[in-house]
Amino acid sequence: xxxxxxxxxxxxxxxxxxxxGSLAGPVTAAAVLWPDGLTHPWLNDSKKMSKNQRETLAPWxxxxxxxxxxxxxxxxxxxxxxxxxxxxxxxxxxxxxxVPTPDFVLVDGNRFKPWKEVPYRCEIKGDGRFWAIAAxxxxxxxxxxxxxxxxxxxxxEYGWRENKGYGTKKHRExxxxxxxxxxxxxxxKVKPEQLAISFENDENI
Numbered sequence: 001x002x003x004x005x006x007x008x009x010x011x012x013x014x015x016x017x018x019x020x021g022s023l024a025g026p027v028t029a030a031a032v033l034w035p036d037g038l039t040h041p042w043l044n045d046s047k048k049m050s051k052n053q054r055e056t057l058a059p060w061x062x063x064x065x066x067x068x069x070x071x072x073x074x075x076x077x078x079x080x081x082x083x084x085x086x087x088x089x090x091x092x093x094x095x096x097x098x099v100p101t102p103d104f105v106l107v108d109g110n111r112f113k114p115w116k117e118v119p120y121r122c123e124i125k126g127d128g129r130f131w132a133i134a135a136x137x138x139x140x141x142x143x144x145x146x147x148x149x150x151x152x153x154x155x156x157e158y159g160w161r162e163n164k165g166y167g168t169k170k171h172r173e174x175x176x177x178x179x180x181x182x183x184x185x186x187x188x189k190v191k192p193e194q195l196a197i198s199f200e201n202d203e204n205i
Contacts, residue, residue, distance in 0.1 A: 003043065003131045005036055008119075010103030011066065014132025015091045017108070018046070018140040023175070024158065024165035024184045025158045026072040027083065029090030030139035031105075033066035034099050034132035046129035053144075058129050058142040060114055068135075069097025070143045075185045082187070088113050096138075108133045112143040155191050 006012040014023065036071040042053045045124035049057070062068055078086040092115050095105065105120040109128045112120060123129060127137040145164055152161040157178050159170045165183075180186065 003039070003134055004129055005034075006104065008104040011181060012104045012106060013098055013101065013102035014106045014126070014130055014134070015094060015108065016127050016137040016140050017087045017090055017197040018036075018132050018144045019165065020087055020138070021167075022165035022185075023167050023171065023188050024075065024160065024181065025151060026074050026144070027040055027078060028070065028072050028147065029094045030068065030070045030089065030136040030141050030143065031091065031094035031098055032061065032068045032135040032139065033100075033102055033136055035064070035066055035131050037168035038064060039131065043131065043134050043138070046126070046141040047133060048128065049138070052068045054081055054138050054142050057138050059066060059120060063133060067098045067100070068093055068139060070139055071097070072114070072144075072147065078185050081188045082191050084111060091115075106130050106133050107136065151183055164202060 011033055013031050013033045015029060017029040019027045031103040040047060040057065042057055046054055071090045072088045074077050074165040075085060076099050081089070083191055088111070091107065091112070101116065102118060105115065105118055106126060107120055107122045110124050112122055114120070123133065124184050126133040128134065148160045158174045158181065159168070
């Protein structure tokens with residue numbers, strides 16, 4: 001599918017998050033004020049891009065965007081306010097960094113809260129449909145991946161360099177042996193009998 005420029009007038013920002021379903025580490029969001037008409041042949045939903053493409057595009061996005069912001073919300077804050085609220089908080093913090101303030105915000109997904117009285121629209125799978133959201137998805141994912149690779153140096157037993165905190169078999173097995181680290185989300189439970197993740201804080205996620 002060809003990515004789209006928004007039809008709303010004025011400056012439009014896209015925002016997206018990474019790490020919502022991870023067992024460990026922060027949820028990370030990015031916001032990007034995207035120039036009308038700017039394109040790149042690689043840019044897409046970050047999950048559909050190779051690591052090399054994402055890491056090549058991230059500095060290009062930062063150089064060519066009107067403005068961009070990246071924010072992290074910790075595992076402890078996720079446990080305190082739940083992952084949905086933490087994801088929205090990270091998006092808001094990223095939008096706060098944009099200069100100038102956008103006239104409209106495109107949000108990846110279907111849940112959001114008003115920010116600074118700026119009108120917004122939620123777009124399901126928007127990271128594969130709009131340039132601004134796709135750019136935000138790349139910045140959020142590359143920033144979070146780098147963060148988890150740094151944490152791997154402190155706790156190599158969980159394999160975060162490879163799994164980035166997600167519930168892979170190696171990660172789940174390490175949890176049964178070593179227990180949870182200070183960077184794990186205590187509200188995300190791994191049941192030994194089925195190794196299934198239970199999102200206890202928000203049953204609607």
